[in-house]
Amino acid sequence: MSIEIRLPTALRAFADKQEKIIVNGNSVGDSLNELFTTHPRLRQQLMTADGKLRSFVNVYINEDDARDKQGMATPVKDGDTIIIVPAIAGGI
Amino acid sequence: MEDLTKAELARYDRHLIMSEVGPEGQKKLKNASVLCVGAGGLGSPLALYLAAAGVGRIGIIDFDVVDESNLQRQIIHDTASVGTSKLASAKKRLNGLNPFVSIELHEMRLTSANAVELFKRYDVIADGTDNFATRYLVNDACVLTGRPNAYGSIFRFEGQLSVFGLKDGPCYRCLYPEPPPPGLVPSCSEAGVLGVLPGVIGTMQAIEALKLILGIGRPLSGRLMLYDALEQSWRTLKVKKNPACPVCSENPSIKAPIDYEAFCGLKEKPVSNPEISVQDLKSMLDKKEKFILLDVREPHEYEIAKIPGSTLIPLGKLPERFGELDKAAKLVVHCKMGGRSAKAVQFLREKGYDATNVAGGINAWSEAVDPSVPQY
Numbered sequence: 001m002s003i004e005i006r007l008p009t010a011l012r013a014f015a016d017k018q019e020k021i022i023v024n025g026n027s028v029g030d031s032l033n034e035l036f037t038t039h040p041r042l043r044q045q046l047m048t049a050d051g052k053l054r055s056f057v058n059v060y061i062n063e064d065d066a067r068d069k070q071g072m073a074t075p076v077k078d079g080d081t082i083i084i085v086p087a088i089a090g091g092i
Numbered sequence: 093m094e095d096l097t098k099a100e101l102a103r104y105d106r107h108l109i110m111s112e113v114g115p116e117g118q119k120k121l122k123n124a125s126v127l128c129v130g131a132g133g134l135g136s137p138l139a140l141y142l143a144a145a146g147v148g149r150i151g152i153i154d155f156d157v158v159d160e161s162n163l164q165r166q167i168i169h170d171t172a173s174v175g176t177s178k179l180a181s182a183k184k185r186l187n188g189l190n191p192f193v194s195i196e197l198h199e200m201r202l203t204s205a206n207a208v209e210l211f212k213r214y215d216v217i218a219d220g221t222d223n224f225a226t227r228y229l230v231n232d233a234c235v236l237t238g239r240p241n242a243y244g245s246i247f248r249f250e251g252q253l254s255v256f257g258l259k260d261g262p263c264y265r266c267l268y269p270e271p272p273p274p275g276l277v278p279s280c281s282e283a284g285v286l287g288v289l290p291g292v293i294g295t296m297q298a299i300e301a302l303k304l305i306l307g308i309g310r311p312l313s314g315r316l317m318l319y320d321a322l323e324q325s326w327r328t329l330k331v332k333k334n335p336a337c338p339v340c341s342e343n344p345s346i347k348a349p350i351d352y353e354a355f356c357g358l359k360e361k362p363v364s365n366p367e368i369s370v371q372d373l374k375s376m377l378d379k380k381e382k383f384i385l386l387d388v389r390e391p392h393e394y395e396i397a398k399i400p401g402s403t404l405i406p407l408g409k410l411p412e413r414f415g416e417l418d419k420a421a422k423l424v425v426h427c428k429m430g431g432r433s434a435k436a437v438q439f440l441r442e443k444g445y446d447a448t449n450v451a452g453g454i455n456a457w458s459e460a461v462d463p464s465v466p467q468y
Contacts, residue, residue, distance in 0.1 A: 008247075008250055009247070009248045009249050009250050009320070009322065010248065010250075010283070019322070054272070055268070055269055055272075056268055056270060056272035058267065058268070060329050063327075063328060063329050063330050064329075064330055065330065065332065068330070083318075083329070085252075085318065085329065086272075087224070087267075087268040087271065087272060088245045088246065088247035088250065088252055089221070089222060089223050089224045089227050089247075089271075090133075090246045090247045090283075091130055091132060091133060091135070091219070091220040091221050091222045091244065091290070092130055092134070092156075092162075092220070092221070
């Protein structure tokens, strides 16, 4: 399975400045775990100490929010894109 | 509805000749009102285009003064307006652009006490603020008053855009139920923003506001658009209404605006942590007092300007690296303007360190002590 994970600019600093990372996973959780294995600093940015996704970070599979599907257990297939979308507040 | 005058018919010709707008649509614009929350990066193009398009009544709420560093992106202001009120500067420019629209100024901070009454006076709210506390307040007050929110936000090279609070559509809390804890997400003043970016996003907010007023097209409700300037790409994601949303569901737990500053953890602590001025720091250095000068900015900021002898540990790294600091030593902590270092001092004191903040940060140092250190 070749899954593309897209990182927002704020998080690219934690992943050698890459905007996308290709992983192999069968579910959203699998894919993120692989991402954290290669880029461990991202785990702390995205997950709480007890392993939950932080409340101001959303994870999308293609155009759907993982929460509207099966969360971390949502299956992914070859060619899917996982998009990490943290809340941003800037405006001035 | 008030009719269009002869002068207005001439001015809005390019709208009038499109059947989707036409004289009836232009009359709707003339009789409509939009509140711009913030007269900054997003508020600049937003208010300019709304005024140019002939939105009859435009309110702006802001309490800031134009700073030179605003002009890289806040195109409603100009060099001559530096040091003056943003509202006065915006009004002057908008009146110059279109004398047929009325500009209402609200020189105050938006709070849980004034938001609902203020929002009731406008048809559409356009959120262009710069912090999570105000964003949640705007969202909740929009839902409570039934006003749609043409939402835009920006960070570095990225923007987010949506319309929240439409009947049957999601609100901002459906997308992000809770704000991030303070300190984890840097603000634009700390992380920077590409100057043109708010031009893109603020302009799109103006388009959504006009569509809502005219009732044409498909409002950007239930969809979140992400803009990446580096990739030059747009992506559209779905946003569903949360049936358990604390504010917009059928059984909401939030029925009036709450104290958002406490909710977002921004409320100032009643007991403040010790703080010294840059002059105090200078005299401590001159007297060769023993202390560690800790800089909690990012490495790229450190490259631009630093105070000699300082130790760099970025604020975000402090939780994993504070052990490197000698617990017996006195710590004096600074950043760019004093905000991040105050958080670092709070954190270090909780860990048992003797930490003191430098008010005003390296910018104040450059201003008052050593002008050879560049400000940025």
